[in-house]
Amino acid sequence: MRERFPFAGELELPDELQGWEEMYPEYFQFELTEERTEYERGRFWFWDKKDTTEPLMPWDMTISAQAWQIAMAQNTSRVFAIPPSMSVDIRVIAGYAYFTGINVEDEDLLNERAELFTERSDYYYENYDALYNGTWLPEVKRIGEEIDDLEVPPELPEYTPEEAVIEGKGQSQDTLTVLRNYNRLTELALEGWQRHFEFLYLAYLAYMQFTETSRELFPDISDDAIGKMVSAVEADVFRPDQELNALAEEALELGGSVPEILKSDRDPDEKIKQLRADGKGQEFMSLFDEVKDPWFYMTYGDGFHSYEGSWIEDLEAPFDHLRSKIERLEDGESLGRDFEELQSEREAVVDEYRQYLSAEERQLFDDAYETCMTVYEYAENHQFWIENWLHTIVFRKMREFGRLLENEELLDDAEDVFLFTRFEVAELLEEACSTWALGKGAFVSGRWKDRATKRRGIFEAAKQWDPSPALGEPPEEVTDPLMQMLWGITTEKVENWLNIESEPTDTDTLEGFGSSSGRVEGPARVVDNTTAIDELEEGEILVAPLTNPAWAPVFPRAEGAVTDDGGITSHAAIVCREYGLPAVTGTGHATKLIETGDRVRVDGQAGVVEIVEKASKPE
Template identity: 40%
Template structure:
């Protein structure tokens, strides 16, 4: 049977131990009793694609900056005729979004502004994108200069003789504010081109659907995909390093990559090892500013600080090369396939229609690579530096007795951190004890309990009644939240033959294989050769495992989600936006994934044997 709507926020049970959770987040991020009728009248979907785990209070910064800045480009910069931004709330620790439509009577008035503004970008694309790189790099470079060091017992004598008349605490306070502002600055830059990439793609997409009514969505995506993308560079660098290691015959040095120093020492003394180390060091800047997560959480591990991760991937590539496997992406085949599809569709048109096809496809192919590449500069590089600086501040305050664990700052909101910092410098400045060490440890323990309790429940995929149709471009392309998909979640769509799940046909092909359900990046080591990856969502940085798996199935994500794009680049079938694959499917079950139709069949209904991968100890959280 099918339902008409999803639960209301107030109908979802609060997990035991999470009572009072609303108070750990800023007031403007939670549903309000006074606005209940208005908020219940809106449709909200859960963005577990970017925020798959519960927010600690400080981590809401990523959600706030990303969604606010996305919206400003729709609503204030580009004046997209039919779409404003996206409203967002945190409910039970997860982020929910509600796209804001433009009132019917205002759409026409926005069109000329939209054309003028978008036109400026598309006419000056290369030059503006070059400036974008300069701006973003400038922000990152300034972030790197900020530091949070303990204040001295007394100001140096030269501060007296030069008449400086300040104690250095102002630098600490300014650096914190500046760090927040710089992160905000790069998030504004983040969307300067991203929305344009989607607009150009959607324009070409709609044109194709118009002139070729039966064209598969994937064929449209194939016609514009970039093959040489910066987001693939970190992974490609590791492959080159694996090839060099095999060429030099230094494979034995990679026997235990968990011990980074011992591995690098063994390579250094091997014949040709110095040459390898040199290439390894060159690859790090900037390509190791890359996380196994997605950059939105304080616990995300970056390659730069956790070199056992890239070294482990290199060791795996070495093993595959030694087995005679092809590890490079099939770039030439991808280009040939793309040109074949472009040619076949182009030949079906003539005259003006063909010229329009060329122009629209050309624009989409120019703008499209940015959709993935920006990710490296913002989510990975900018946020990598940001979290490193936040940890430095947290550890300095931990040493001053403010909290019990080195990274506990994450349990404060960013404005509470300002208060705690002022408390610290006040106590120091007057020669008294600050209040924080007696206040924060207990409060942080209470919040830790709430966050842990919220983690025990999976989020509802959506809230309230869906609208008759969904038009906002991001919602459709990135999240895969289409009118049809939402009906499917409610159980109103077509049944999948033989039982199973339906989602977006995101990357073509049909395969059968054993499922491996992954809920977070720490479980990636469990994935075995030839398995089918089933996840809430995949991060772009999971690139190295796409060479191991046969197909991908996700709970959320559209044609432009990372899982869809990466699977197309690796020639693997993918079904995205199924709504519930990661909670329905169990590791070890046999699946048939049809990425051309968008269906996933579970071929054995009974409980599977648990397949423990290497280095696994427990599947309790799967």
């Protein structure tokens, strides 16, 4: 067994990745100075596969690392002063993010922070509804709407409108508008991420406090039992799937040609055209159009990668889901969650545990439970409103700037705008404005196009690279509860990483978090990315690195779920509890050991996955 993971400077990167450093802000790169290298090599860094399963585009770093680091770190260090957790530091290698937690060990500082944290967190817990619905959600919507309204011309005009002279403006406003609105876009994106973390750790800490209270009162209680007591949460992240369910039911109720059009193999544009030409189809499309904004602002991935796209821009996924749901309804199946039944099950579990407690213990339990249930919805809601809805708007607006740069001949393709950092895009736009100002026929440099071509090759090579799961010397024991809950990182998983060194082993048993109870056996379907999720067939067990909100509509097809990463509060864990599917999360390397077609047995109570029979036995 290896004693440690490689340091960043020891990694052997493919030749195709040479020059990747030019694509990303210097601040996020490892080993820039001797002093910094000493600091970095003295820490344990883990690859954030939860959010960067694939590399980040340079501009996407704006929201996936730059805004993230500031917002995430200050929330724990400066705003709520979470006693043991100072912050999380971030570095990037070829577009992949690595995290390290910075903890507080000084006893005096812990006490100082504990007093401040108690005062501030109590206020948020006590006033959550007013703060969330009265301030947080309206402000997030305001940010998105303001970004949407920013004016970006497709190209700069041949001549500035005469109003510039008639109204005494003195100069063209076109270039000022472009530069001002790009700066405003990045400013609003950063502001959105300030909102992203506002309640997030408080929600997770409330869950952790309830978990700790439950374990103190019931030493043998399982993670799954605790999870069941906080299930059946009416979170906005489930609304896209719920709205699709309602649309499928409405399509059958309308009847006529509507169900047949929706079940056809035509592309979305053709289906929409046919529906709008049909009387009942027009009724359906009226409902469809009402649902699209905001509930189809779902990205095809995790929300952090501009190239993944969104439902509202590509309606393939919602129409595929509608076809599947209509067919299920026609077969007599029910759709979605039986929310009332889930609530009844939750209340029954809570009541069962409460009856074993004394009056004093029950009060302690109830206080922790009430706080958790009050704020825990935020853990899911922020994913929809920031990582899906807001990011869709941000990326869409960036494409408008990309089209401007393409039309002004500084880029070959509007999508290439994401190959540059936010500071480089500002420079690109300034050069476009300066070239325009020189007049028709002014020299246009091709260096940005050359850089984009080179960077596109590096980025595609990065997508094929398999980074080390961690860097540096691991701790003897992983004790950070947030690392366990959010990323599923445990002492055992780190030891497994050291043992397998990213290579499959010959074991037929994996262990992880028992995140949703139940036992099931069936054929596996390994899904490495969002584009392959529709390959999941009825009765199969989903095996994936992670899941994200866009996958929710296909969960009813699955018999269970297994993930490489994520803890008991990961998306897969929460959704599987909502749908009553057995799930084991945070196995470390299920997608490396299991192949599509393998017969697997999932024990969501014990957190164990067994490969019962291989689809193809080795010769």
